[in-house]
Structures are given as C-alpha cells and as structure tokens.
Amino acid sequence: MVKSIYVTGFGAPGKTIVVYGLMKLLSNKGYKVGYFKPVSRGLNKIGPNEWVDDDVLAIKEAMGLKEDHKTISPVVIRRRFLELVEDRESILQAIKSSYEKLSQDKDIVFVESYLAPYYLYSIGLSGYTIAKLLESNVLFIIKDGEDTQVDEVIFWKDEFEAKGIKTLGVIFNVVPIHLVERVKEFITPFLESRGIPSFGMIPDKGEFMAPTLLDISSVLDAEVLEGEDYLDNLVEEILVGAMGAEAALKWLRRSKKPVIITGGDRTELLLTLLEVKPSGLVLTGNLYPALKVLTKAREKKVPILLVPYDTFATIEKLRDIHGRITSYSLKKKEKLIIDAIEEGMDIDRFIKAIG
Numbered sequence: 001m002v003k004s005i006y007v008t009g010f011g012a013p014g015k016t017i018v019v020y021g022l023m024k025l026l027s028n029k030g031y032k033v034g035y036f037k038p039v040s041r042g043l044n045k046i047g048p049n050e051w052v053d054d055d056v057l058a059i060k061e062a063m064g065l066k067e068d069h070k071t072i073s074p075v076v077i078r079r080r081f082l083e084l085v086e087d088r089e090s091i092l093q094a095i096k097s098s099y100e101k102l103s104q105d106k107d108i109v110f111v112e113s114y115l116a117p118y119y120l121y122s123i124g125l126s127g128y129t130i131a132k133l134l135e136s137n138v139l140f141i142i143k144d145g146e147d148t149q150v151d152e153v154i155f156w157k158d159e160f161e162a163k164g165i166k167t168l169g170v171i172f173n174v175v176p177i178h179l180v181e182r183v184k185e186f187i188t189p190f191l192e193s194r195g196i197p198s199f200g201m202i203p204d205k206g207e208f209m210a211p212t213l214l215d216i217s218s219v220l221d222a223e224v225l226e227g228e229d230y231l232d233n234l235v236e237e238i239l240v241g242a243m244g245a246e247a248a249l250k251w252l253r254r255s256k257k258p259v260i261i262t263g264g265d266r267t268e269l270l271l272t273l274l275e276v277k278p279s280g281l282v283l284t285g286n287l288y289p290a291l292k293v294l295t296k297a298r299e300k301k302v303p304i305l306l307v308p309y310d311t312f313a314t315i316e317k318l319r320d321i322h323g324r325i326t327s328y329s330l331k332k333k334e335k336l337i338i339d340a341i342e343e344g345m346d347i348d349r350f351i352k353a354i355g
Contacts, residue, residue, distance in 0.1 A: 002034075002103045003354050005168065006136035008113035008127055010152050013143035014173045014209055016055040016325045018202070019110045021337040023063055025347060026108060034102055034109040035059045035072060038095040038130055039120065042076040043324070051076050054324050055112065061327035062334075067102050074098040075125075077114070085123040092125075092133060099134055108354060111136055117156055127156075131165045137354075140170040145183040145201070154194055168353050169197035171345065174204040197353060200345030206256060207336055210234040211321050212329045213280045213303050216259060219324070220307045220317055222282065226294050227303030232332050233279040235259045238318055240311060241269055252276045261314050264289040264306065274300050284311050 007015050023033045042051025056073045059065065065072065074094045077084075084091060103109045111134055114120060117127030131138055138160050142149045157167045170191060175183055180203055188198040202208065214231040217224060224231070237255050241262030249272055252258065259280045260273055264287030273281060274296045280303040283289060288306065297304050307314055330337075341347070 002106050003108045004099075004103070004111055004134045004136035005108065005354065006111045006113060006127065006131040006134070006138045006165075007141060008117045008138065008156075009141035009143065009173075010116050010149055011143055013141040015112055015141050016059065017208065017330070017333075017337060018141055018171060018173055018341070019112060020059060020062060020330050021341040022350075023059075023110060024334065024338055025341060026351075027063075029351075031107045032105060033063075034067075034106040035063065035065060035112070036099055036102055036109050036134075037073040037112045037114075038099070038134075039075045039077060039114040039125055040073040041114070042078050051078065054326065058325040058327045058330055062330040071098050071102055077120075081120065081123060084125070088124045092129070095130070096133060117160075128160065128163050128165070131160065132163060137166045137168045139168045140196075142170055142172050143174055145172045145175045145179045145187055150187055150191065153191065153196060157194070157196055167196060169199050169350075171199050172201035174209055175201050176204050197349070199347075199350045199353070200341075202340045202344040205336070205340065206236045207234050207333065208340060210236045210257065210333075211324065212326075212332055213259065213305075215324065215326050215329050216280070216282070216318065216321060217305055218326070219321055220282065220305065220309075220314065222305035222307045225283075225289070225304040225306050226297040227280070227301060230280075230301050230303050232328075233257070233303065234332070235279045238315070238321070240315065241266070241273060242311075249276065252278065261311055263287050263311075264293075267293060271296060274302055277302055279303075280305060282307060282314060284309060284314050 007019055009015050026033050037056050040053035040056055043054055046052050052069050056069050075091055113127050120126050140153045153170055172183055183201050191198055213233045234257055237258040239258045239260050241260045257279045260278050261282045264283035267290045270293045277300050282305045284307055286308045
C-alpha cells in the first residue's frame with residue numbers, strides 16, 4: 001500500500017528542496033516515489049489562461065516524472081480564491097482522483113502543502129482536509145530552528161492528531177551556525193518529549209537555497225551580454241552597487257557569491273566589481289556598458305545581464321527569487337542537496353517511521 005507523506009512548514013522553509021533530496025535518496029534505494037501538490041500557486045504562465053507552480057515544473061523535470069503537471073497539481077490558485085468555496089466538493093474530488101491516478105504504482109508519495117497548513121482554511125482546503133482526504137502522515141519542515149517555529153510545530157501536531165492525522169516528525173532545514181548546537185542539545189530533545197521525532201538537521205550552507213544566475217536571468221527576462229557559459233553560477237547575495245568604486249571593493253570582499261545590480265554607465269565601478277569576480281552583474285535601465293567592461297567580464301568569466309527596469313523594479317522582481325525553484329537549479333545542486341541530507345538526517349529512522 002502506498003505511503004502518503006504530507007509535507008508542510010511555515011514561512012519559506014525549503015520544503016521543495018528537501019522533498020527533492022528525499023525523493024532522490026529513496027529512489028536510489030529502490031523505492032518508487034511520487035510527488036503531488038494538490039493545491040499550488042500559479043506563478044508561471046505557460047499558455048492562455050494556464051498557470052503552473054514553479055515547484056511542480058521543477059520536480060517533474062528534475063525527477064523525470066511521467067505524470068503531466070495537471071495531474072501532479074490539479075488545483076492552481078492565483079491571487080483570489082474565496083470564490084472556490086462554491087466548488088469545494090468538486091475540487092476535493094479532482095484532488096482525490098488525481099492522487100489515485102498518480103499513486104497507483106508508487107511506494108511513497110510526497111504531498112507538498114500550499115504554503116502553511118492553515119492557508120485556505122476559509123474554503124475548506126487547509127492542511128487538515130487534504131491530509132485527511134489522502135490518508136497522509138504529516139512531516140514538518142522547520143527553517144532556522146527558532147523557538148517560535150518550534151511552538152508552531154507543537155501546536156499543529158496537536159491540531160492534526162486531534163483530527164486523527166498522524167505526525168511523522170520534523171526536519172530542521174537551513175539552521176544558522178549559531179543555532180546548530182541548541183537545536184541538537186535542547187530543541188530536539190524538547191520536541192521528542194512532546195512526541196515529535198526529529199529526523200535530523202540540515203545546517204545553513206548558503207548554497208543550499210541559492211538560485212543560479214540562469215534563474216535570475218529567467219525571472220528578469222534579461223539579455224545576456226557576456227558569460228553565457230557561466231549562468232550556472234550560484235547566487236547567495238543580491239546587492240545594489242550604489243557607492244563609489246573604492247567603497248565597493250571593501251564591501252564586496254565581505255560578500256559571498258553576490259550578484260550586483262547597478263547601471264551600465266558606471267564604468268569605473270563595473271571594472272572594480274569585476275576584479276573581485278562576483279557571480280554576475282545585472283545592468284539596469286537598458287544602459288549598455290563600455291566595451292572594456294565586456295572585455296574584462298569575458299576575461300574574468302563573469303556573466304553580465306541587461307534589463308530594461310530601473311534598480312527598484314529589478315529588486316522587486318527578485319524579491320522572492322530565493323524561494324523559487326527550477327529544475328535547472330535542482331540539478332545543479334543535486335549532489336549538494338543529497339550530501340547535506342545524508343550528513344544531517346537519520347534516513348534509516350525516517351524510512352522506519354514511514355513504515
């Protein structure tokens with residue numbers, strides 16, 4: 001019988017990345033794994049009036065799943081959703097039908113939640129309803145390991161179990177270095193004493209949640225002026241180059257794998273930035289740089305992207321880039337993800353808990 005795992009969390013805990021890593025690991029161990037996101041956000045337009053969630057496309061392509069995106073995610077929501085209350089029963093039937101089709105030949109199906117478990121409660125499509133409908137056990141992904149997140153997990157564990165839904169346990173993701181020991185020595189035993197097993201912790205390594213320059217280029221619909229062969233560079237920081245060249249040099253030496261947003265007419269600054277080899281440069285306002293800037297970028301192997309927007313609009317478009325996933329970035333970081341999960345998690349305990 002297929003085992004259904006409802007994966008949820010709070011804020012942006014990196015659910016999709018962890019699910020991808022677990023799917024790869026379990027698949028390598030011989031399990032037939034599936035991915036299902038019953039209700040998702042339509043952020044990516046792929047046709048007239050047709051939207052799809054980035055996570056759905058990313059997992060489908062990176063894992064080579066045979067199901068189409070409509071089966072993997074039968075309900076796609078844009079900004080407004082309250083009107084869906086009138087169609088609740090037909091929506092639940094569509095979810096159930098898609099899940100049954102998708103899970104037929106699977107040992108384990110990961111069911112990713114829509115944002116946090118309480119979302120869509122007003123229309124009867126919250127985490128309670130979906131987990132109960134699909135007979136799932138709940139896996140919590142906690143980001144950081146801060147006390148407030150622990151509080152939420154304990155609350156929601158009690159809420160789920162009061163409705164007859166079993167909690168598998170918790171995984172801590174991207175835990176800052178200063179919290180690692182506290183999570184190990186205090187938080188984990190604290191949760192275990194409340195009946196919430198911990199399957200381990202993935203420390204924050206920066207690269208784990210980082211997008212690639214290709215992801216950034218795609219979000220901005222940028223023109224690549226130089227460095228097309230290096231768009232797989234990971235980006236851990238997004239910075240604005242608004243100071244002089246000398247100040248920028250000191251500032252950038254403290255940064256890690258940054259992409260810098262600035263104007264293409266700031267030749268002296270651009271030449272200085274290229275000296276420290278950032279992950280990439282984004283030039284705003286359709287201002288082409290001087291030829292010597294492009295020459296130096298080619299020499300330093302630093303991609304340069306050109307966008308028509310001003311600096312503020314560019315930053316706004318990139319505001320959620322660290323929470324968005326593509327198949328390209330998953331494949332680029334696959335070894336990093338798998339290694340981090342193998343090092344930080346007790347996989348055997350997790351498999352045993354699944355049953």
